[in-house]
Amino acid sequence: MTPLAPPPSPPGPAVADGLWSDSDPPRLLAGCCRDCGAYSFPVPDACARCSSVDIAAENLPPTGTLWTWTVQRFQPKEPFDGAEPFAPYGVGYVDFGGKVLVEGRLVESDPRRLAIGMRVETCLVMYRPGTYTYAFREVQP
Amino acid sequence: MTATDVAIVGIGMHRFGRTDGVSGRAQGAHAVRAALRDAGIEWKDVQFAFGGSAASGNADTLVNEMGLTALPFINVSNGCATGGSALTAAATTIASGAYDLGVAVGFDKHPRGAFNADPEGSGLGRWYGQTGMMLTTQFFAMKLQRYLHDHAMGQDVLAAIAAKAYANGSLNENAWRRSALTEDEITASPMVNDPLTQYMFCSPGEGAVALVLARADRARSYTSRPVYLRSVSFRTRRYGSFEVFSPYLSPDRADSPTVEAARGAFDDAGVGADEVKVAQIQDTEAGAELMHMAETGLCKHGEQEAMITAGETRIGGSLPINTDGGCIANGEPIGASGLRQIYENVLQLRGDAGPRQVPGRPDVAFSHVYGAPGVSACTITIV
Ligand SMILES: [Zn+2]
Numbered sequence: 001m002t003p004l005a006p007p008p009s010p011p012g013p014a015v016a017d018g019l020w021s022d023s024d025p026p027r028l029l030a031g032c033c034r035d036c037g038a039y040s041f042p043v044p045d046a047c048a049r050c051s052s053v054d055i056a057a058e059n060l061p062p063t064g065t066l067w068t069w070t071v072q073r074f075q076p077k078e079p080f081d082g083a084e085p086f087a088p089y090g091v092g093y094v095d096f097g098g099k100v101l102v103e104g105r106l107v108e109s110d111p112r113r114l115a116i117g118m119r120v121e122t123c124l125v126m127y128r129p130g131t132y133t134y135a136f137r138e139v140q141p
Numbered sequence: 142m143t144a145t146d147v148a149i150v151g152i153g154m155h156r157f158g159r160t161d162g163v164s165g166r167a168q169g170a171h172a173v174r175a176a177l178r179d180a181g182i183e184w185k186d187v188q189f190a191f192g193g194s195a196a197s198g199n200a201d202t203l204v205n206e207m208g209l210t211a212l213p214f215i216n217v218s219n220g221c222a223t224g225g226s227a228l229t230a231a232a233t234t235i236a237s238g239a240y241d242l243g244v245a246v247g248f249d250k251h252p253r254g255a256f257n258a259d260p261e262g263s264g265l266g267r268w269y270g271q272t273g274m275m276l277t278t279q280f281f282a283m284k285l286q287r288y289l290h291d292h293a294m295g296q297d298v299l300a301a302i303a304a305k306a307y308a309n310g311s312l313n314e315n316a317w318r319r320s321a322l323t324e325d326e327i328t329a330s331p332m333v334n335d336p337l338t339q340y341m342f343c344s345p346g347e348g349a350v351a352l353v354l355a356r357a358d359r360a361r362s363y364t365s366r367p368v369y370l371r372s373v374s375f376r377t378r379r380y381g382s383f384e385v386f387s388p389y390l391s392p393d394r395a396d397s398p399t400v401e402a403a404r405g406a407f408d409d410a411g412v413g414a415d416e417v418k419v420a421q422i423q424d425t426e427a428g429a430e431l432m433h434m435a436e437t438g439l440c441k442h443g444e445q446e447a448m449i450t451a452g453e454t455r456i457g458g459s460l461p462i463n464t465d466g467g468c469i470a471n472g473e474p475i476g477a478s479g480l481r482q483i484y485e486n487v488l489q490l491r492g493d494a495g496p497r498q499v500p501g502r503p504d505v506a507f508s509h510v511y512g513a514p515g516v517s518a519c520t521i522t523i524v
Binding site: 016073080082089098099100101127133 | 257276283290331336389390391
C-alpha cells in the first residue's frame with residue numbers, strides 16, 4: 001500500500017463514491033446537519049443525533065490528529081478484498097478539528113511509528129490493484 | 142418495578158467448545174432438557190419460550206424435538222446480546238403477569254475464525270468491509286488503546302486478565318479452554334490487533350444454555366433453591382458513544398450502553414454495585430473485561446490495574462469476575478453466551494459451582510453482555 005501524490009484528477013476507480021472530493025490535496029466528505037450541526041461520515045441520509053434529514057456535504061480539513069489506532073494482523077473474511085498476499089495494515093480514528101473523528105486505514109503499519117496525537121493527513125492509496133480508498137499518513141515536519 | 146417478581150428455577154447447558162457431529166439445535170435441545178429436569182417439569186408444562194441463535198437456525202424449531210404443544214415460541218436475534226434479549230423478553234413476560242412459567246434458550250455453532258462481516262446488514266457501505274475495517278477485534282483494540290492512554294495504564298494487566306480466565310476455565314468441565322496458561326505464554330502468542338495477542342481474545346464457538354423462569358411466588362414448587370432475577374436492563378447506544386462498526390465518531394463522548402444498562406439494573410434491583418459478590422462481564426478480549434469493570438460501575442476508572450494485580454478479581458478475591466472462564470475460556474456461541482453468564486451466576490448463588498465456587502456464600506450476582514452494534518444487557522440475581 002503506497003501513498004500516492006495528490007492526484008490532479010481521480011487516479012482510478014474509488015472503492016465507493018462520495019467518500020472524498022477530488023480536491024488537491026484530497027479531502028474527506030462529511031455530512032453536516034443543518035439543524036443541529038453534528039458531523040457524520042460518510043454523508044448520511046439522516047442525522048444520528050437529531051434525526052434531521054437536512055444534511056449538507058462538507059469537505060473536512062486535509063489534516064487531523066490520530067485519536068486511536070491498531071494494526072490489523074490477520075486477513076479479514078469477506079467482503080474484504082484487499083491486495084494478495086495479505087500484509088498487515090494500520091487502522092485508526094482521526095480527529096478533524098474537533099468536528100468529527102473518522103476511521104480509516106493508516107499508511108504506516110509499524111506500531112513503533114504510530115502514536116496517539118500524531119499529526120496525519122488524508123491521502124489516497126491503492127488498497128487493491130487499481131482500486132483506491134482514502135487513508136491517513138503522518139505529516140512530515 | 143415489576144408487577145410480579147421473577148425466579149430462575151431451572152438451568153441447563155450443553156458444554157461450550159467444539160462438539161463435532163452435533164448441530165447447534167441439538168445442543169439447544171440438550172440444554173432445554175437439562176433445564177426442565179433441573180426444574181422438575183416437563184415440556185408440556187412450559188407456557189411460552191424465547192430463544193435465539195445467530196448461525197444455527199431458528200430456535201422455535203426446537204419444538205420438533207421438545208414436543209408440539211402449541212406454546213408461543215418467539216425467536217430473538219440481537220447479535221452478542223441475543224441471550225440477554227431472550228432473557229429480557231422472558232422475564233418481562235412473567236413480570237407482566239401474562240404467564241407463570243417459561244423458557245429462555247440460546248445456542249450456536251460457528252465456523253472457525255473471526256465472524257463474517259455484513260456491512261449492508263448493518264446499514265454500512267460495502268466499502269467499509271472491503272477495505273478491512275469491519276472487525277470487532279479492531280474496535281476492541283482501538284477502544285482499549287485509547288482507554289490505556291487516557292488512564293495511563295500499562296499493558297501487563299491484559300495478560301493477567303487472560304491468565305485468570307484460563308485458570309478459571311481449567312476448573313470448569315463445561316468450558317472450551319481447559320488448560321491454564323501463564324502470562325508469559327499469553328503475551329508471547331501472536332499479536333492480533335495491537336496491543337491484543339491471540340490468547341487475549343475469545344473465539345466464536347459452540348454451545349447452548351437454557352433457563353426455566355417462573356413467578357417468584359411459585360418458585361418453591363419447582364425448586365428448593367430458587368434464584369431471584371431482581372432486574373434485567375437492556376440498552377442500545379446513544380449518540381456519541383464509541384461503538385463497534387462506526388466509520389465515524391462524534392467528538393462529544395457519551396456513556397456506552399453498558400454504563401446505562403448497568404445503572405438501570407442496579408437501580409431497578411435496589412442493589413448497590415458494592416454489594417455484588419460475583420460478576421460475569423463481557424470479555425470478548427482481555428481489554429473488554431478491563432474497561433467493562435469500570436463501565437458497569439463495579440469499580441472506578443483507573444482502579445482496575447491495582448485490583449487485578451492484587452488478585453481481587455480471582456475466585457477468592459473481593460470481586461470474583463468471570464468465574465467460569467468467561468468468553469475467553471468458553472468461546473462465544475452468540476445465541477448462548479449471555480445465558481451462560483446467568484447459568485454460572487445461578488450455580489454460584491446455589492453454592493453448586495464445585496472447584497470454582499466463590500467462598501462465603503455469595504448472595505448477589507451481576508451479569509453484563511455487550512455486542513454489536515452497541516447493545517448491552519445487565520442483570521442482578523440474588524438468593
Ligand atoms: Zn442533527
